Amino acid sequence: MRDRSSRSSSHSVDVVLVTAMGTELAILFTRSTTDRERWALPWKVAQGGEALDSTATRLVQDVLGEPPTWIEQIGAFADGKRHPSDADISVAFVGLVPHETASPRPGNTWFPVADLPPLSPRQRSMVEGATRTIQARLDQAPIAFHLLPPTFTLSELQHLYELLLAKRLHKASFRRALQAAWLVEPTDEWRSEGRGRPAQLYRYAPKKKRRGHRGVRFDLLHP
Amino acid sequence: MRDRSSRSSSHSVDVVLVTAMGTELAILFTRSTTDRERWALPWKVAQGGEALDSTATRLVQDVLGEPPTWIEQIGAFADGKRHPSDADISVAFVGLVPHETASPRPGNTWFPVADLPPLSPRQRSMVEGATRTIQARLDQAPIAFHLLPPTFTLSELQHLYELLLAKRLHKASFRRALQAAWLVEPTDEWRSEGRGRPAQLYRYAPKKKRRGHRGVRFDLLHP
DNA sequence: GACTTTAGTCACAAAAGGTGACTAATTCAT
DNA sequence: ATGAATTAGTCACCTTTTGTGACTAAAGTC
Numbered sequence: 001m002r003d004r005s006s007r008s009s010s011h012s013v014d015v016v017l018v019t020a021m022g023t024e025l026a027i028l029f030t031r032s033t034t035d036r037e038r039w040a041l042p043w044k045v046a047q048g049g050e051a052l053d054s055t056a057t058r059l060v061q062d063v064l065g066e067p068p069t070w071i072e073q074i075g076a077f078a079d080g081k082r083h084p085s086d087a088d089i090s091v092a093f094v095g096l097v098p099h100e101t102a103s104p105r106p107g108n109t110w111f112p113v114a115d116l117p118p119l120s121p122r123q124r125s126m127v128e129g130a131t132r133t134i135q136a137r138l139d140q141a142p143i144a145f146h147l148l149p150p151t152f153t154l155s156e157l158q159h160l161y162e163l164l165l166a167k168r169l170h171k172a173s174f175r176r177a178l179q180a181a182w183l184v185e186p187t188d189e190w191r192s193e194g195r196g197r198p199a200q201l202y203r204y205a206p207k208k209k210r211r212g213h214r215g216v217r218f219d220l221l222h223p
Numbered sequence: 224m225r226d227r228s229s230r231s232s233s234h235s236v237d238v239v240l241v242t243a244m245g246t247e248l249a250i251l252f253t254r255s256t257t258d259r260e261r262w263a264l265p266w267k268v269a270q271g272g273e274a275l276d277s278t279a280t281r282l283v284q285d286v287l288g289e290p291p292t293w294i295e296q297i298g299a300f301a302d303g304k305r306h307p308s309d310a311d312i313s314v315a316f317v318g319l320v321p322h323e324t325a326s327p328r329p330g331n332t333w334f335p336v337a338d339l340p341p342l343s344p345r346q347r348s349m350v351e352g353a354t355r356t357i358q359a360r361l362d363q364a365p366i367a368f369h370l371l372p373p374t375f376t377l378s379e380l381q382h383l384y385e386l387l388l389a390k391r392l393h394k395a396s397f398r399r400a401l402q403a404a405w406l407v408e409p410t411d412e413w414r415s416e417g418r419g420r421p422a423q424l425y426r427y428a429p430k431k432k433r434r435g436h437r438g439v440r441f442d443l444l445h446p
Numbered sequence: 447g448a449c450t451t452t453a454g455t456c457a458c459a460a461a462a463g464g465t466g467a468c469t470a471a472t473t474c475a476t
Numbered sequence: 477a478t479g480a481a482t483t484a485g486t487c488a489c490c491t492t493t494t495g496t497g498a499c500t501a502a503a504g505t506c
Contacts, residue, residue, distance in 0.1 A: 076275060078274065
């Protein structure tokens with residue numbers, strides 16, 4: 001990330017990094033280099049030659065120490081004049097990381113989505129775009145698993161989906177849909193979480209087991 | 224559109240204009256200004272200040288004489304060095320127009336998607352991106368109607384969906400799904416199309432009649 | 447041991463979907 | 477004019493999927 005005195009003719013790459021922090025989603029912000037009171041989405045001015053997604057992945061590396069488990073371009077943003085860089089066009093990406101392995105480098109912090117810092121109009125659009133992209137992908141690909149550690153309980157998975165879809169799901173329906181889609185497979189481990197019966201741990205099922213099985217629309221399920 | 228001798232530091236806006244030509248989809252191409260034997264997607268170098276979608280809409284105006292009935296950004300493309308402009312980044316849009324009202328300005332021609340002219344790698348990615356975007360939107364929003372004139376028969380609508388989804392649909396299922404979603408309403412006109420019983424004309428139903436009704440996934444219907 | 451809490455399963459009713467067969471209105475051939 | 481062919485439109489029946497409450501299981505708490 002270079003400061004705003006740099007040449008403006010190029011484009012910036014910005015990334016909306018999302019994680020599931022306990023009971024709510026959170027987005028990563030970086031302290032502004034010029035005004036230490038302000039926060040901004042991580043960004044970097046891209047050099048012409050590099051592929052956009054490499055730049056984005058490297059940017060995540062810089063702020064998190066490791067690459068995202070999933071990343072996708074949201075689009076290009078040019079409306080609204082103010083941006084941390086002076087780039088007249090910015091390409092935004094959305095990335096997911098499981099919260100367990102995500103320890104931000106100094107100067108970077110997770111903010112719950114319900115309580116974001118003030119942003120430039122352009123970066124605010126990016127956050128909205130990220131939300132839309134996640135919602136849209138959610139019923140096309142099993143991206144929720146990118147927010148979880150390698151093994152998890154089905155209750156954790158259901159709570160995550162409830163968080164992402166902002167809606168309650170019925171346990172039996174949820175599990176039946178999971179089974180139909182061959183999305184997960186049980187491990188032989190169990191986890192006791194304080195009170196109540198221990199839960200079996202599952203892992204995301206390798207694709208090959210899913211041949212010929214239809215996808216699932218968890219977003220259509222009722223409570 | 225300026226020729227490639229112009230400055231290269233800015234970005235280009237490119238548009239993949241799609242229409243339904245009889246029994247196949249078609250994309251609009253412009254004869255290259257430098258090499259009259261080559262074809263390219265319509266593009267233009269954008270000036271910093273303008274909103275990207277205004278630029279795209281104006282570009283469609285220029286090549287078609289009227290704006291698209293629907294347009295959406297596909298994303299930014301930077302990989303692959305060759306592009307008609309020398310812009311190091313291009314923002315692509317996908318637009319839809321009904322074929323009836325679409326008469327390209329001289330130098331622009333529709334090419335069936337099965338038989339496209341040779342393209343730069345970057346523009347080829349854009350065409351693929353357009354296909355993906357259309358497929359993705361198709362089951363989220365009723366964009367198919369943007370390829371049809373204001374009134375149409377249900378058979379025309381079904382054939383269009385079969386074209387877009389590249390799969391045959393069963394008549395009764397298709398109509399039942401349409402009814403459930405309140406997507407169309409009958410007019411009191413009928414059209415006789417040569418042989419066979421005349422078909423009733425329908426129009427796209429205003430949104431307000433659709434309150435509280437769920438969407439339909441035509442892509443899930445079987446033949 | 448009784449009660450509470452969370453996990454996991456079942457079974458039944460209701461809704462949605464797949465499909466062939468039917469009726470209706472027109473043109474074309476004889 | 478009659479009937480075959482063609483396209484539109486609807487129905488009815490069966491199968492599959494989904495919504496949902498109630499049930500069993502295994503732990504902790506008092």
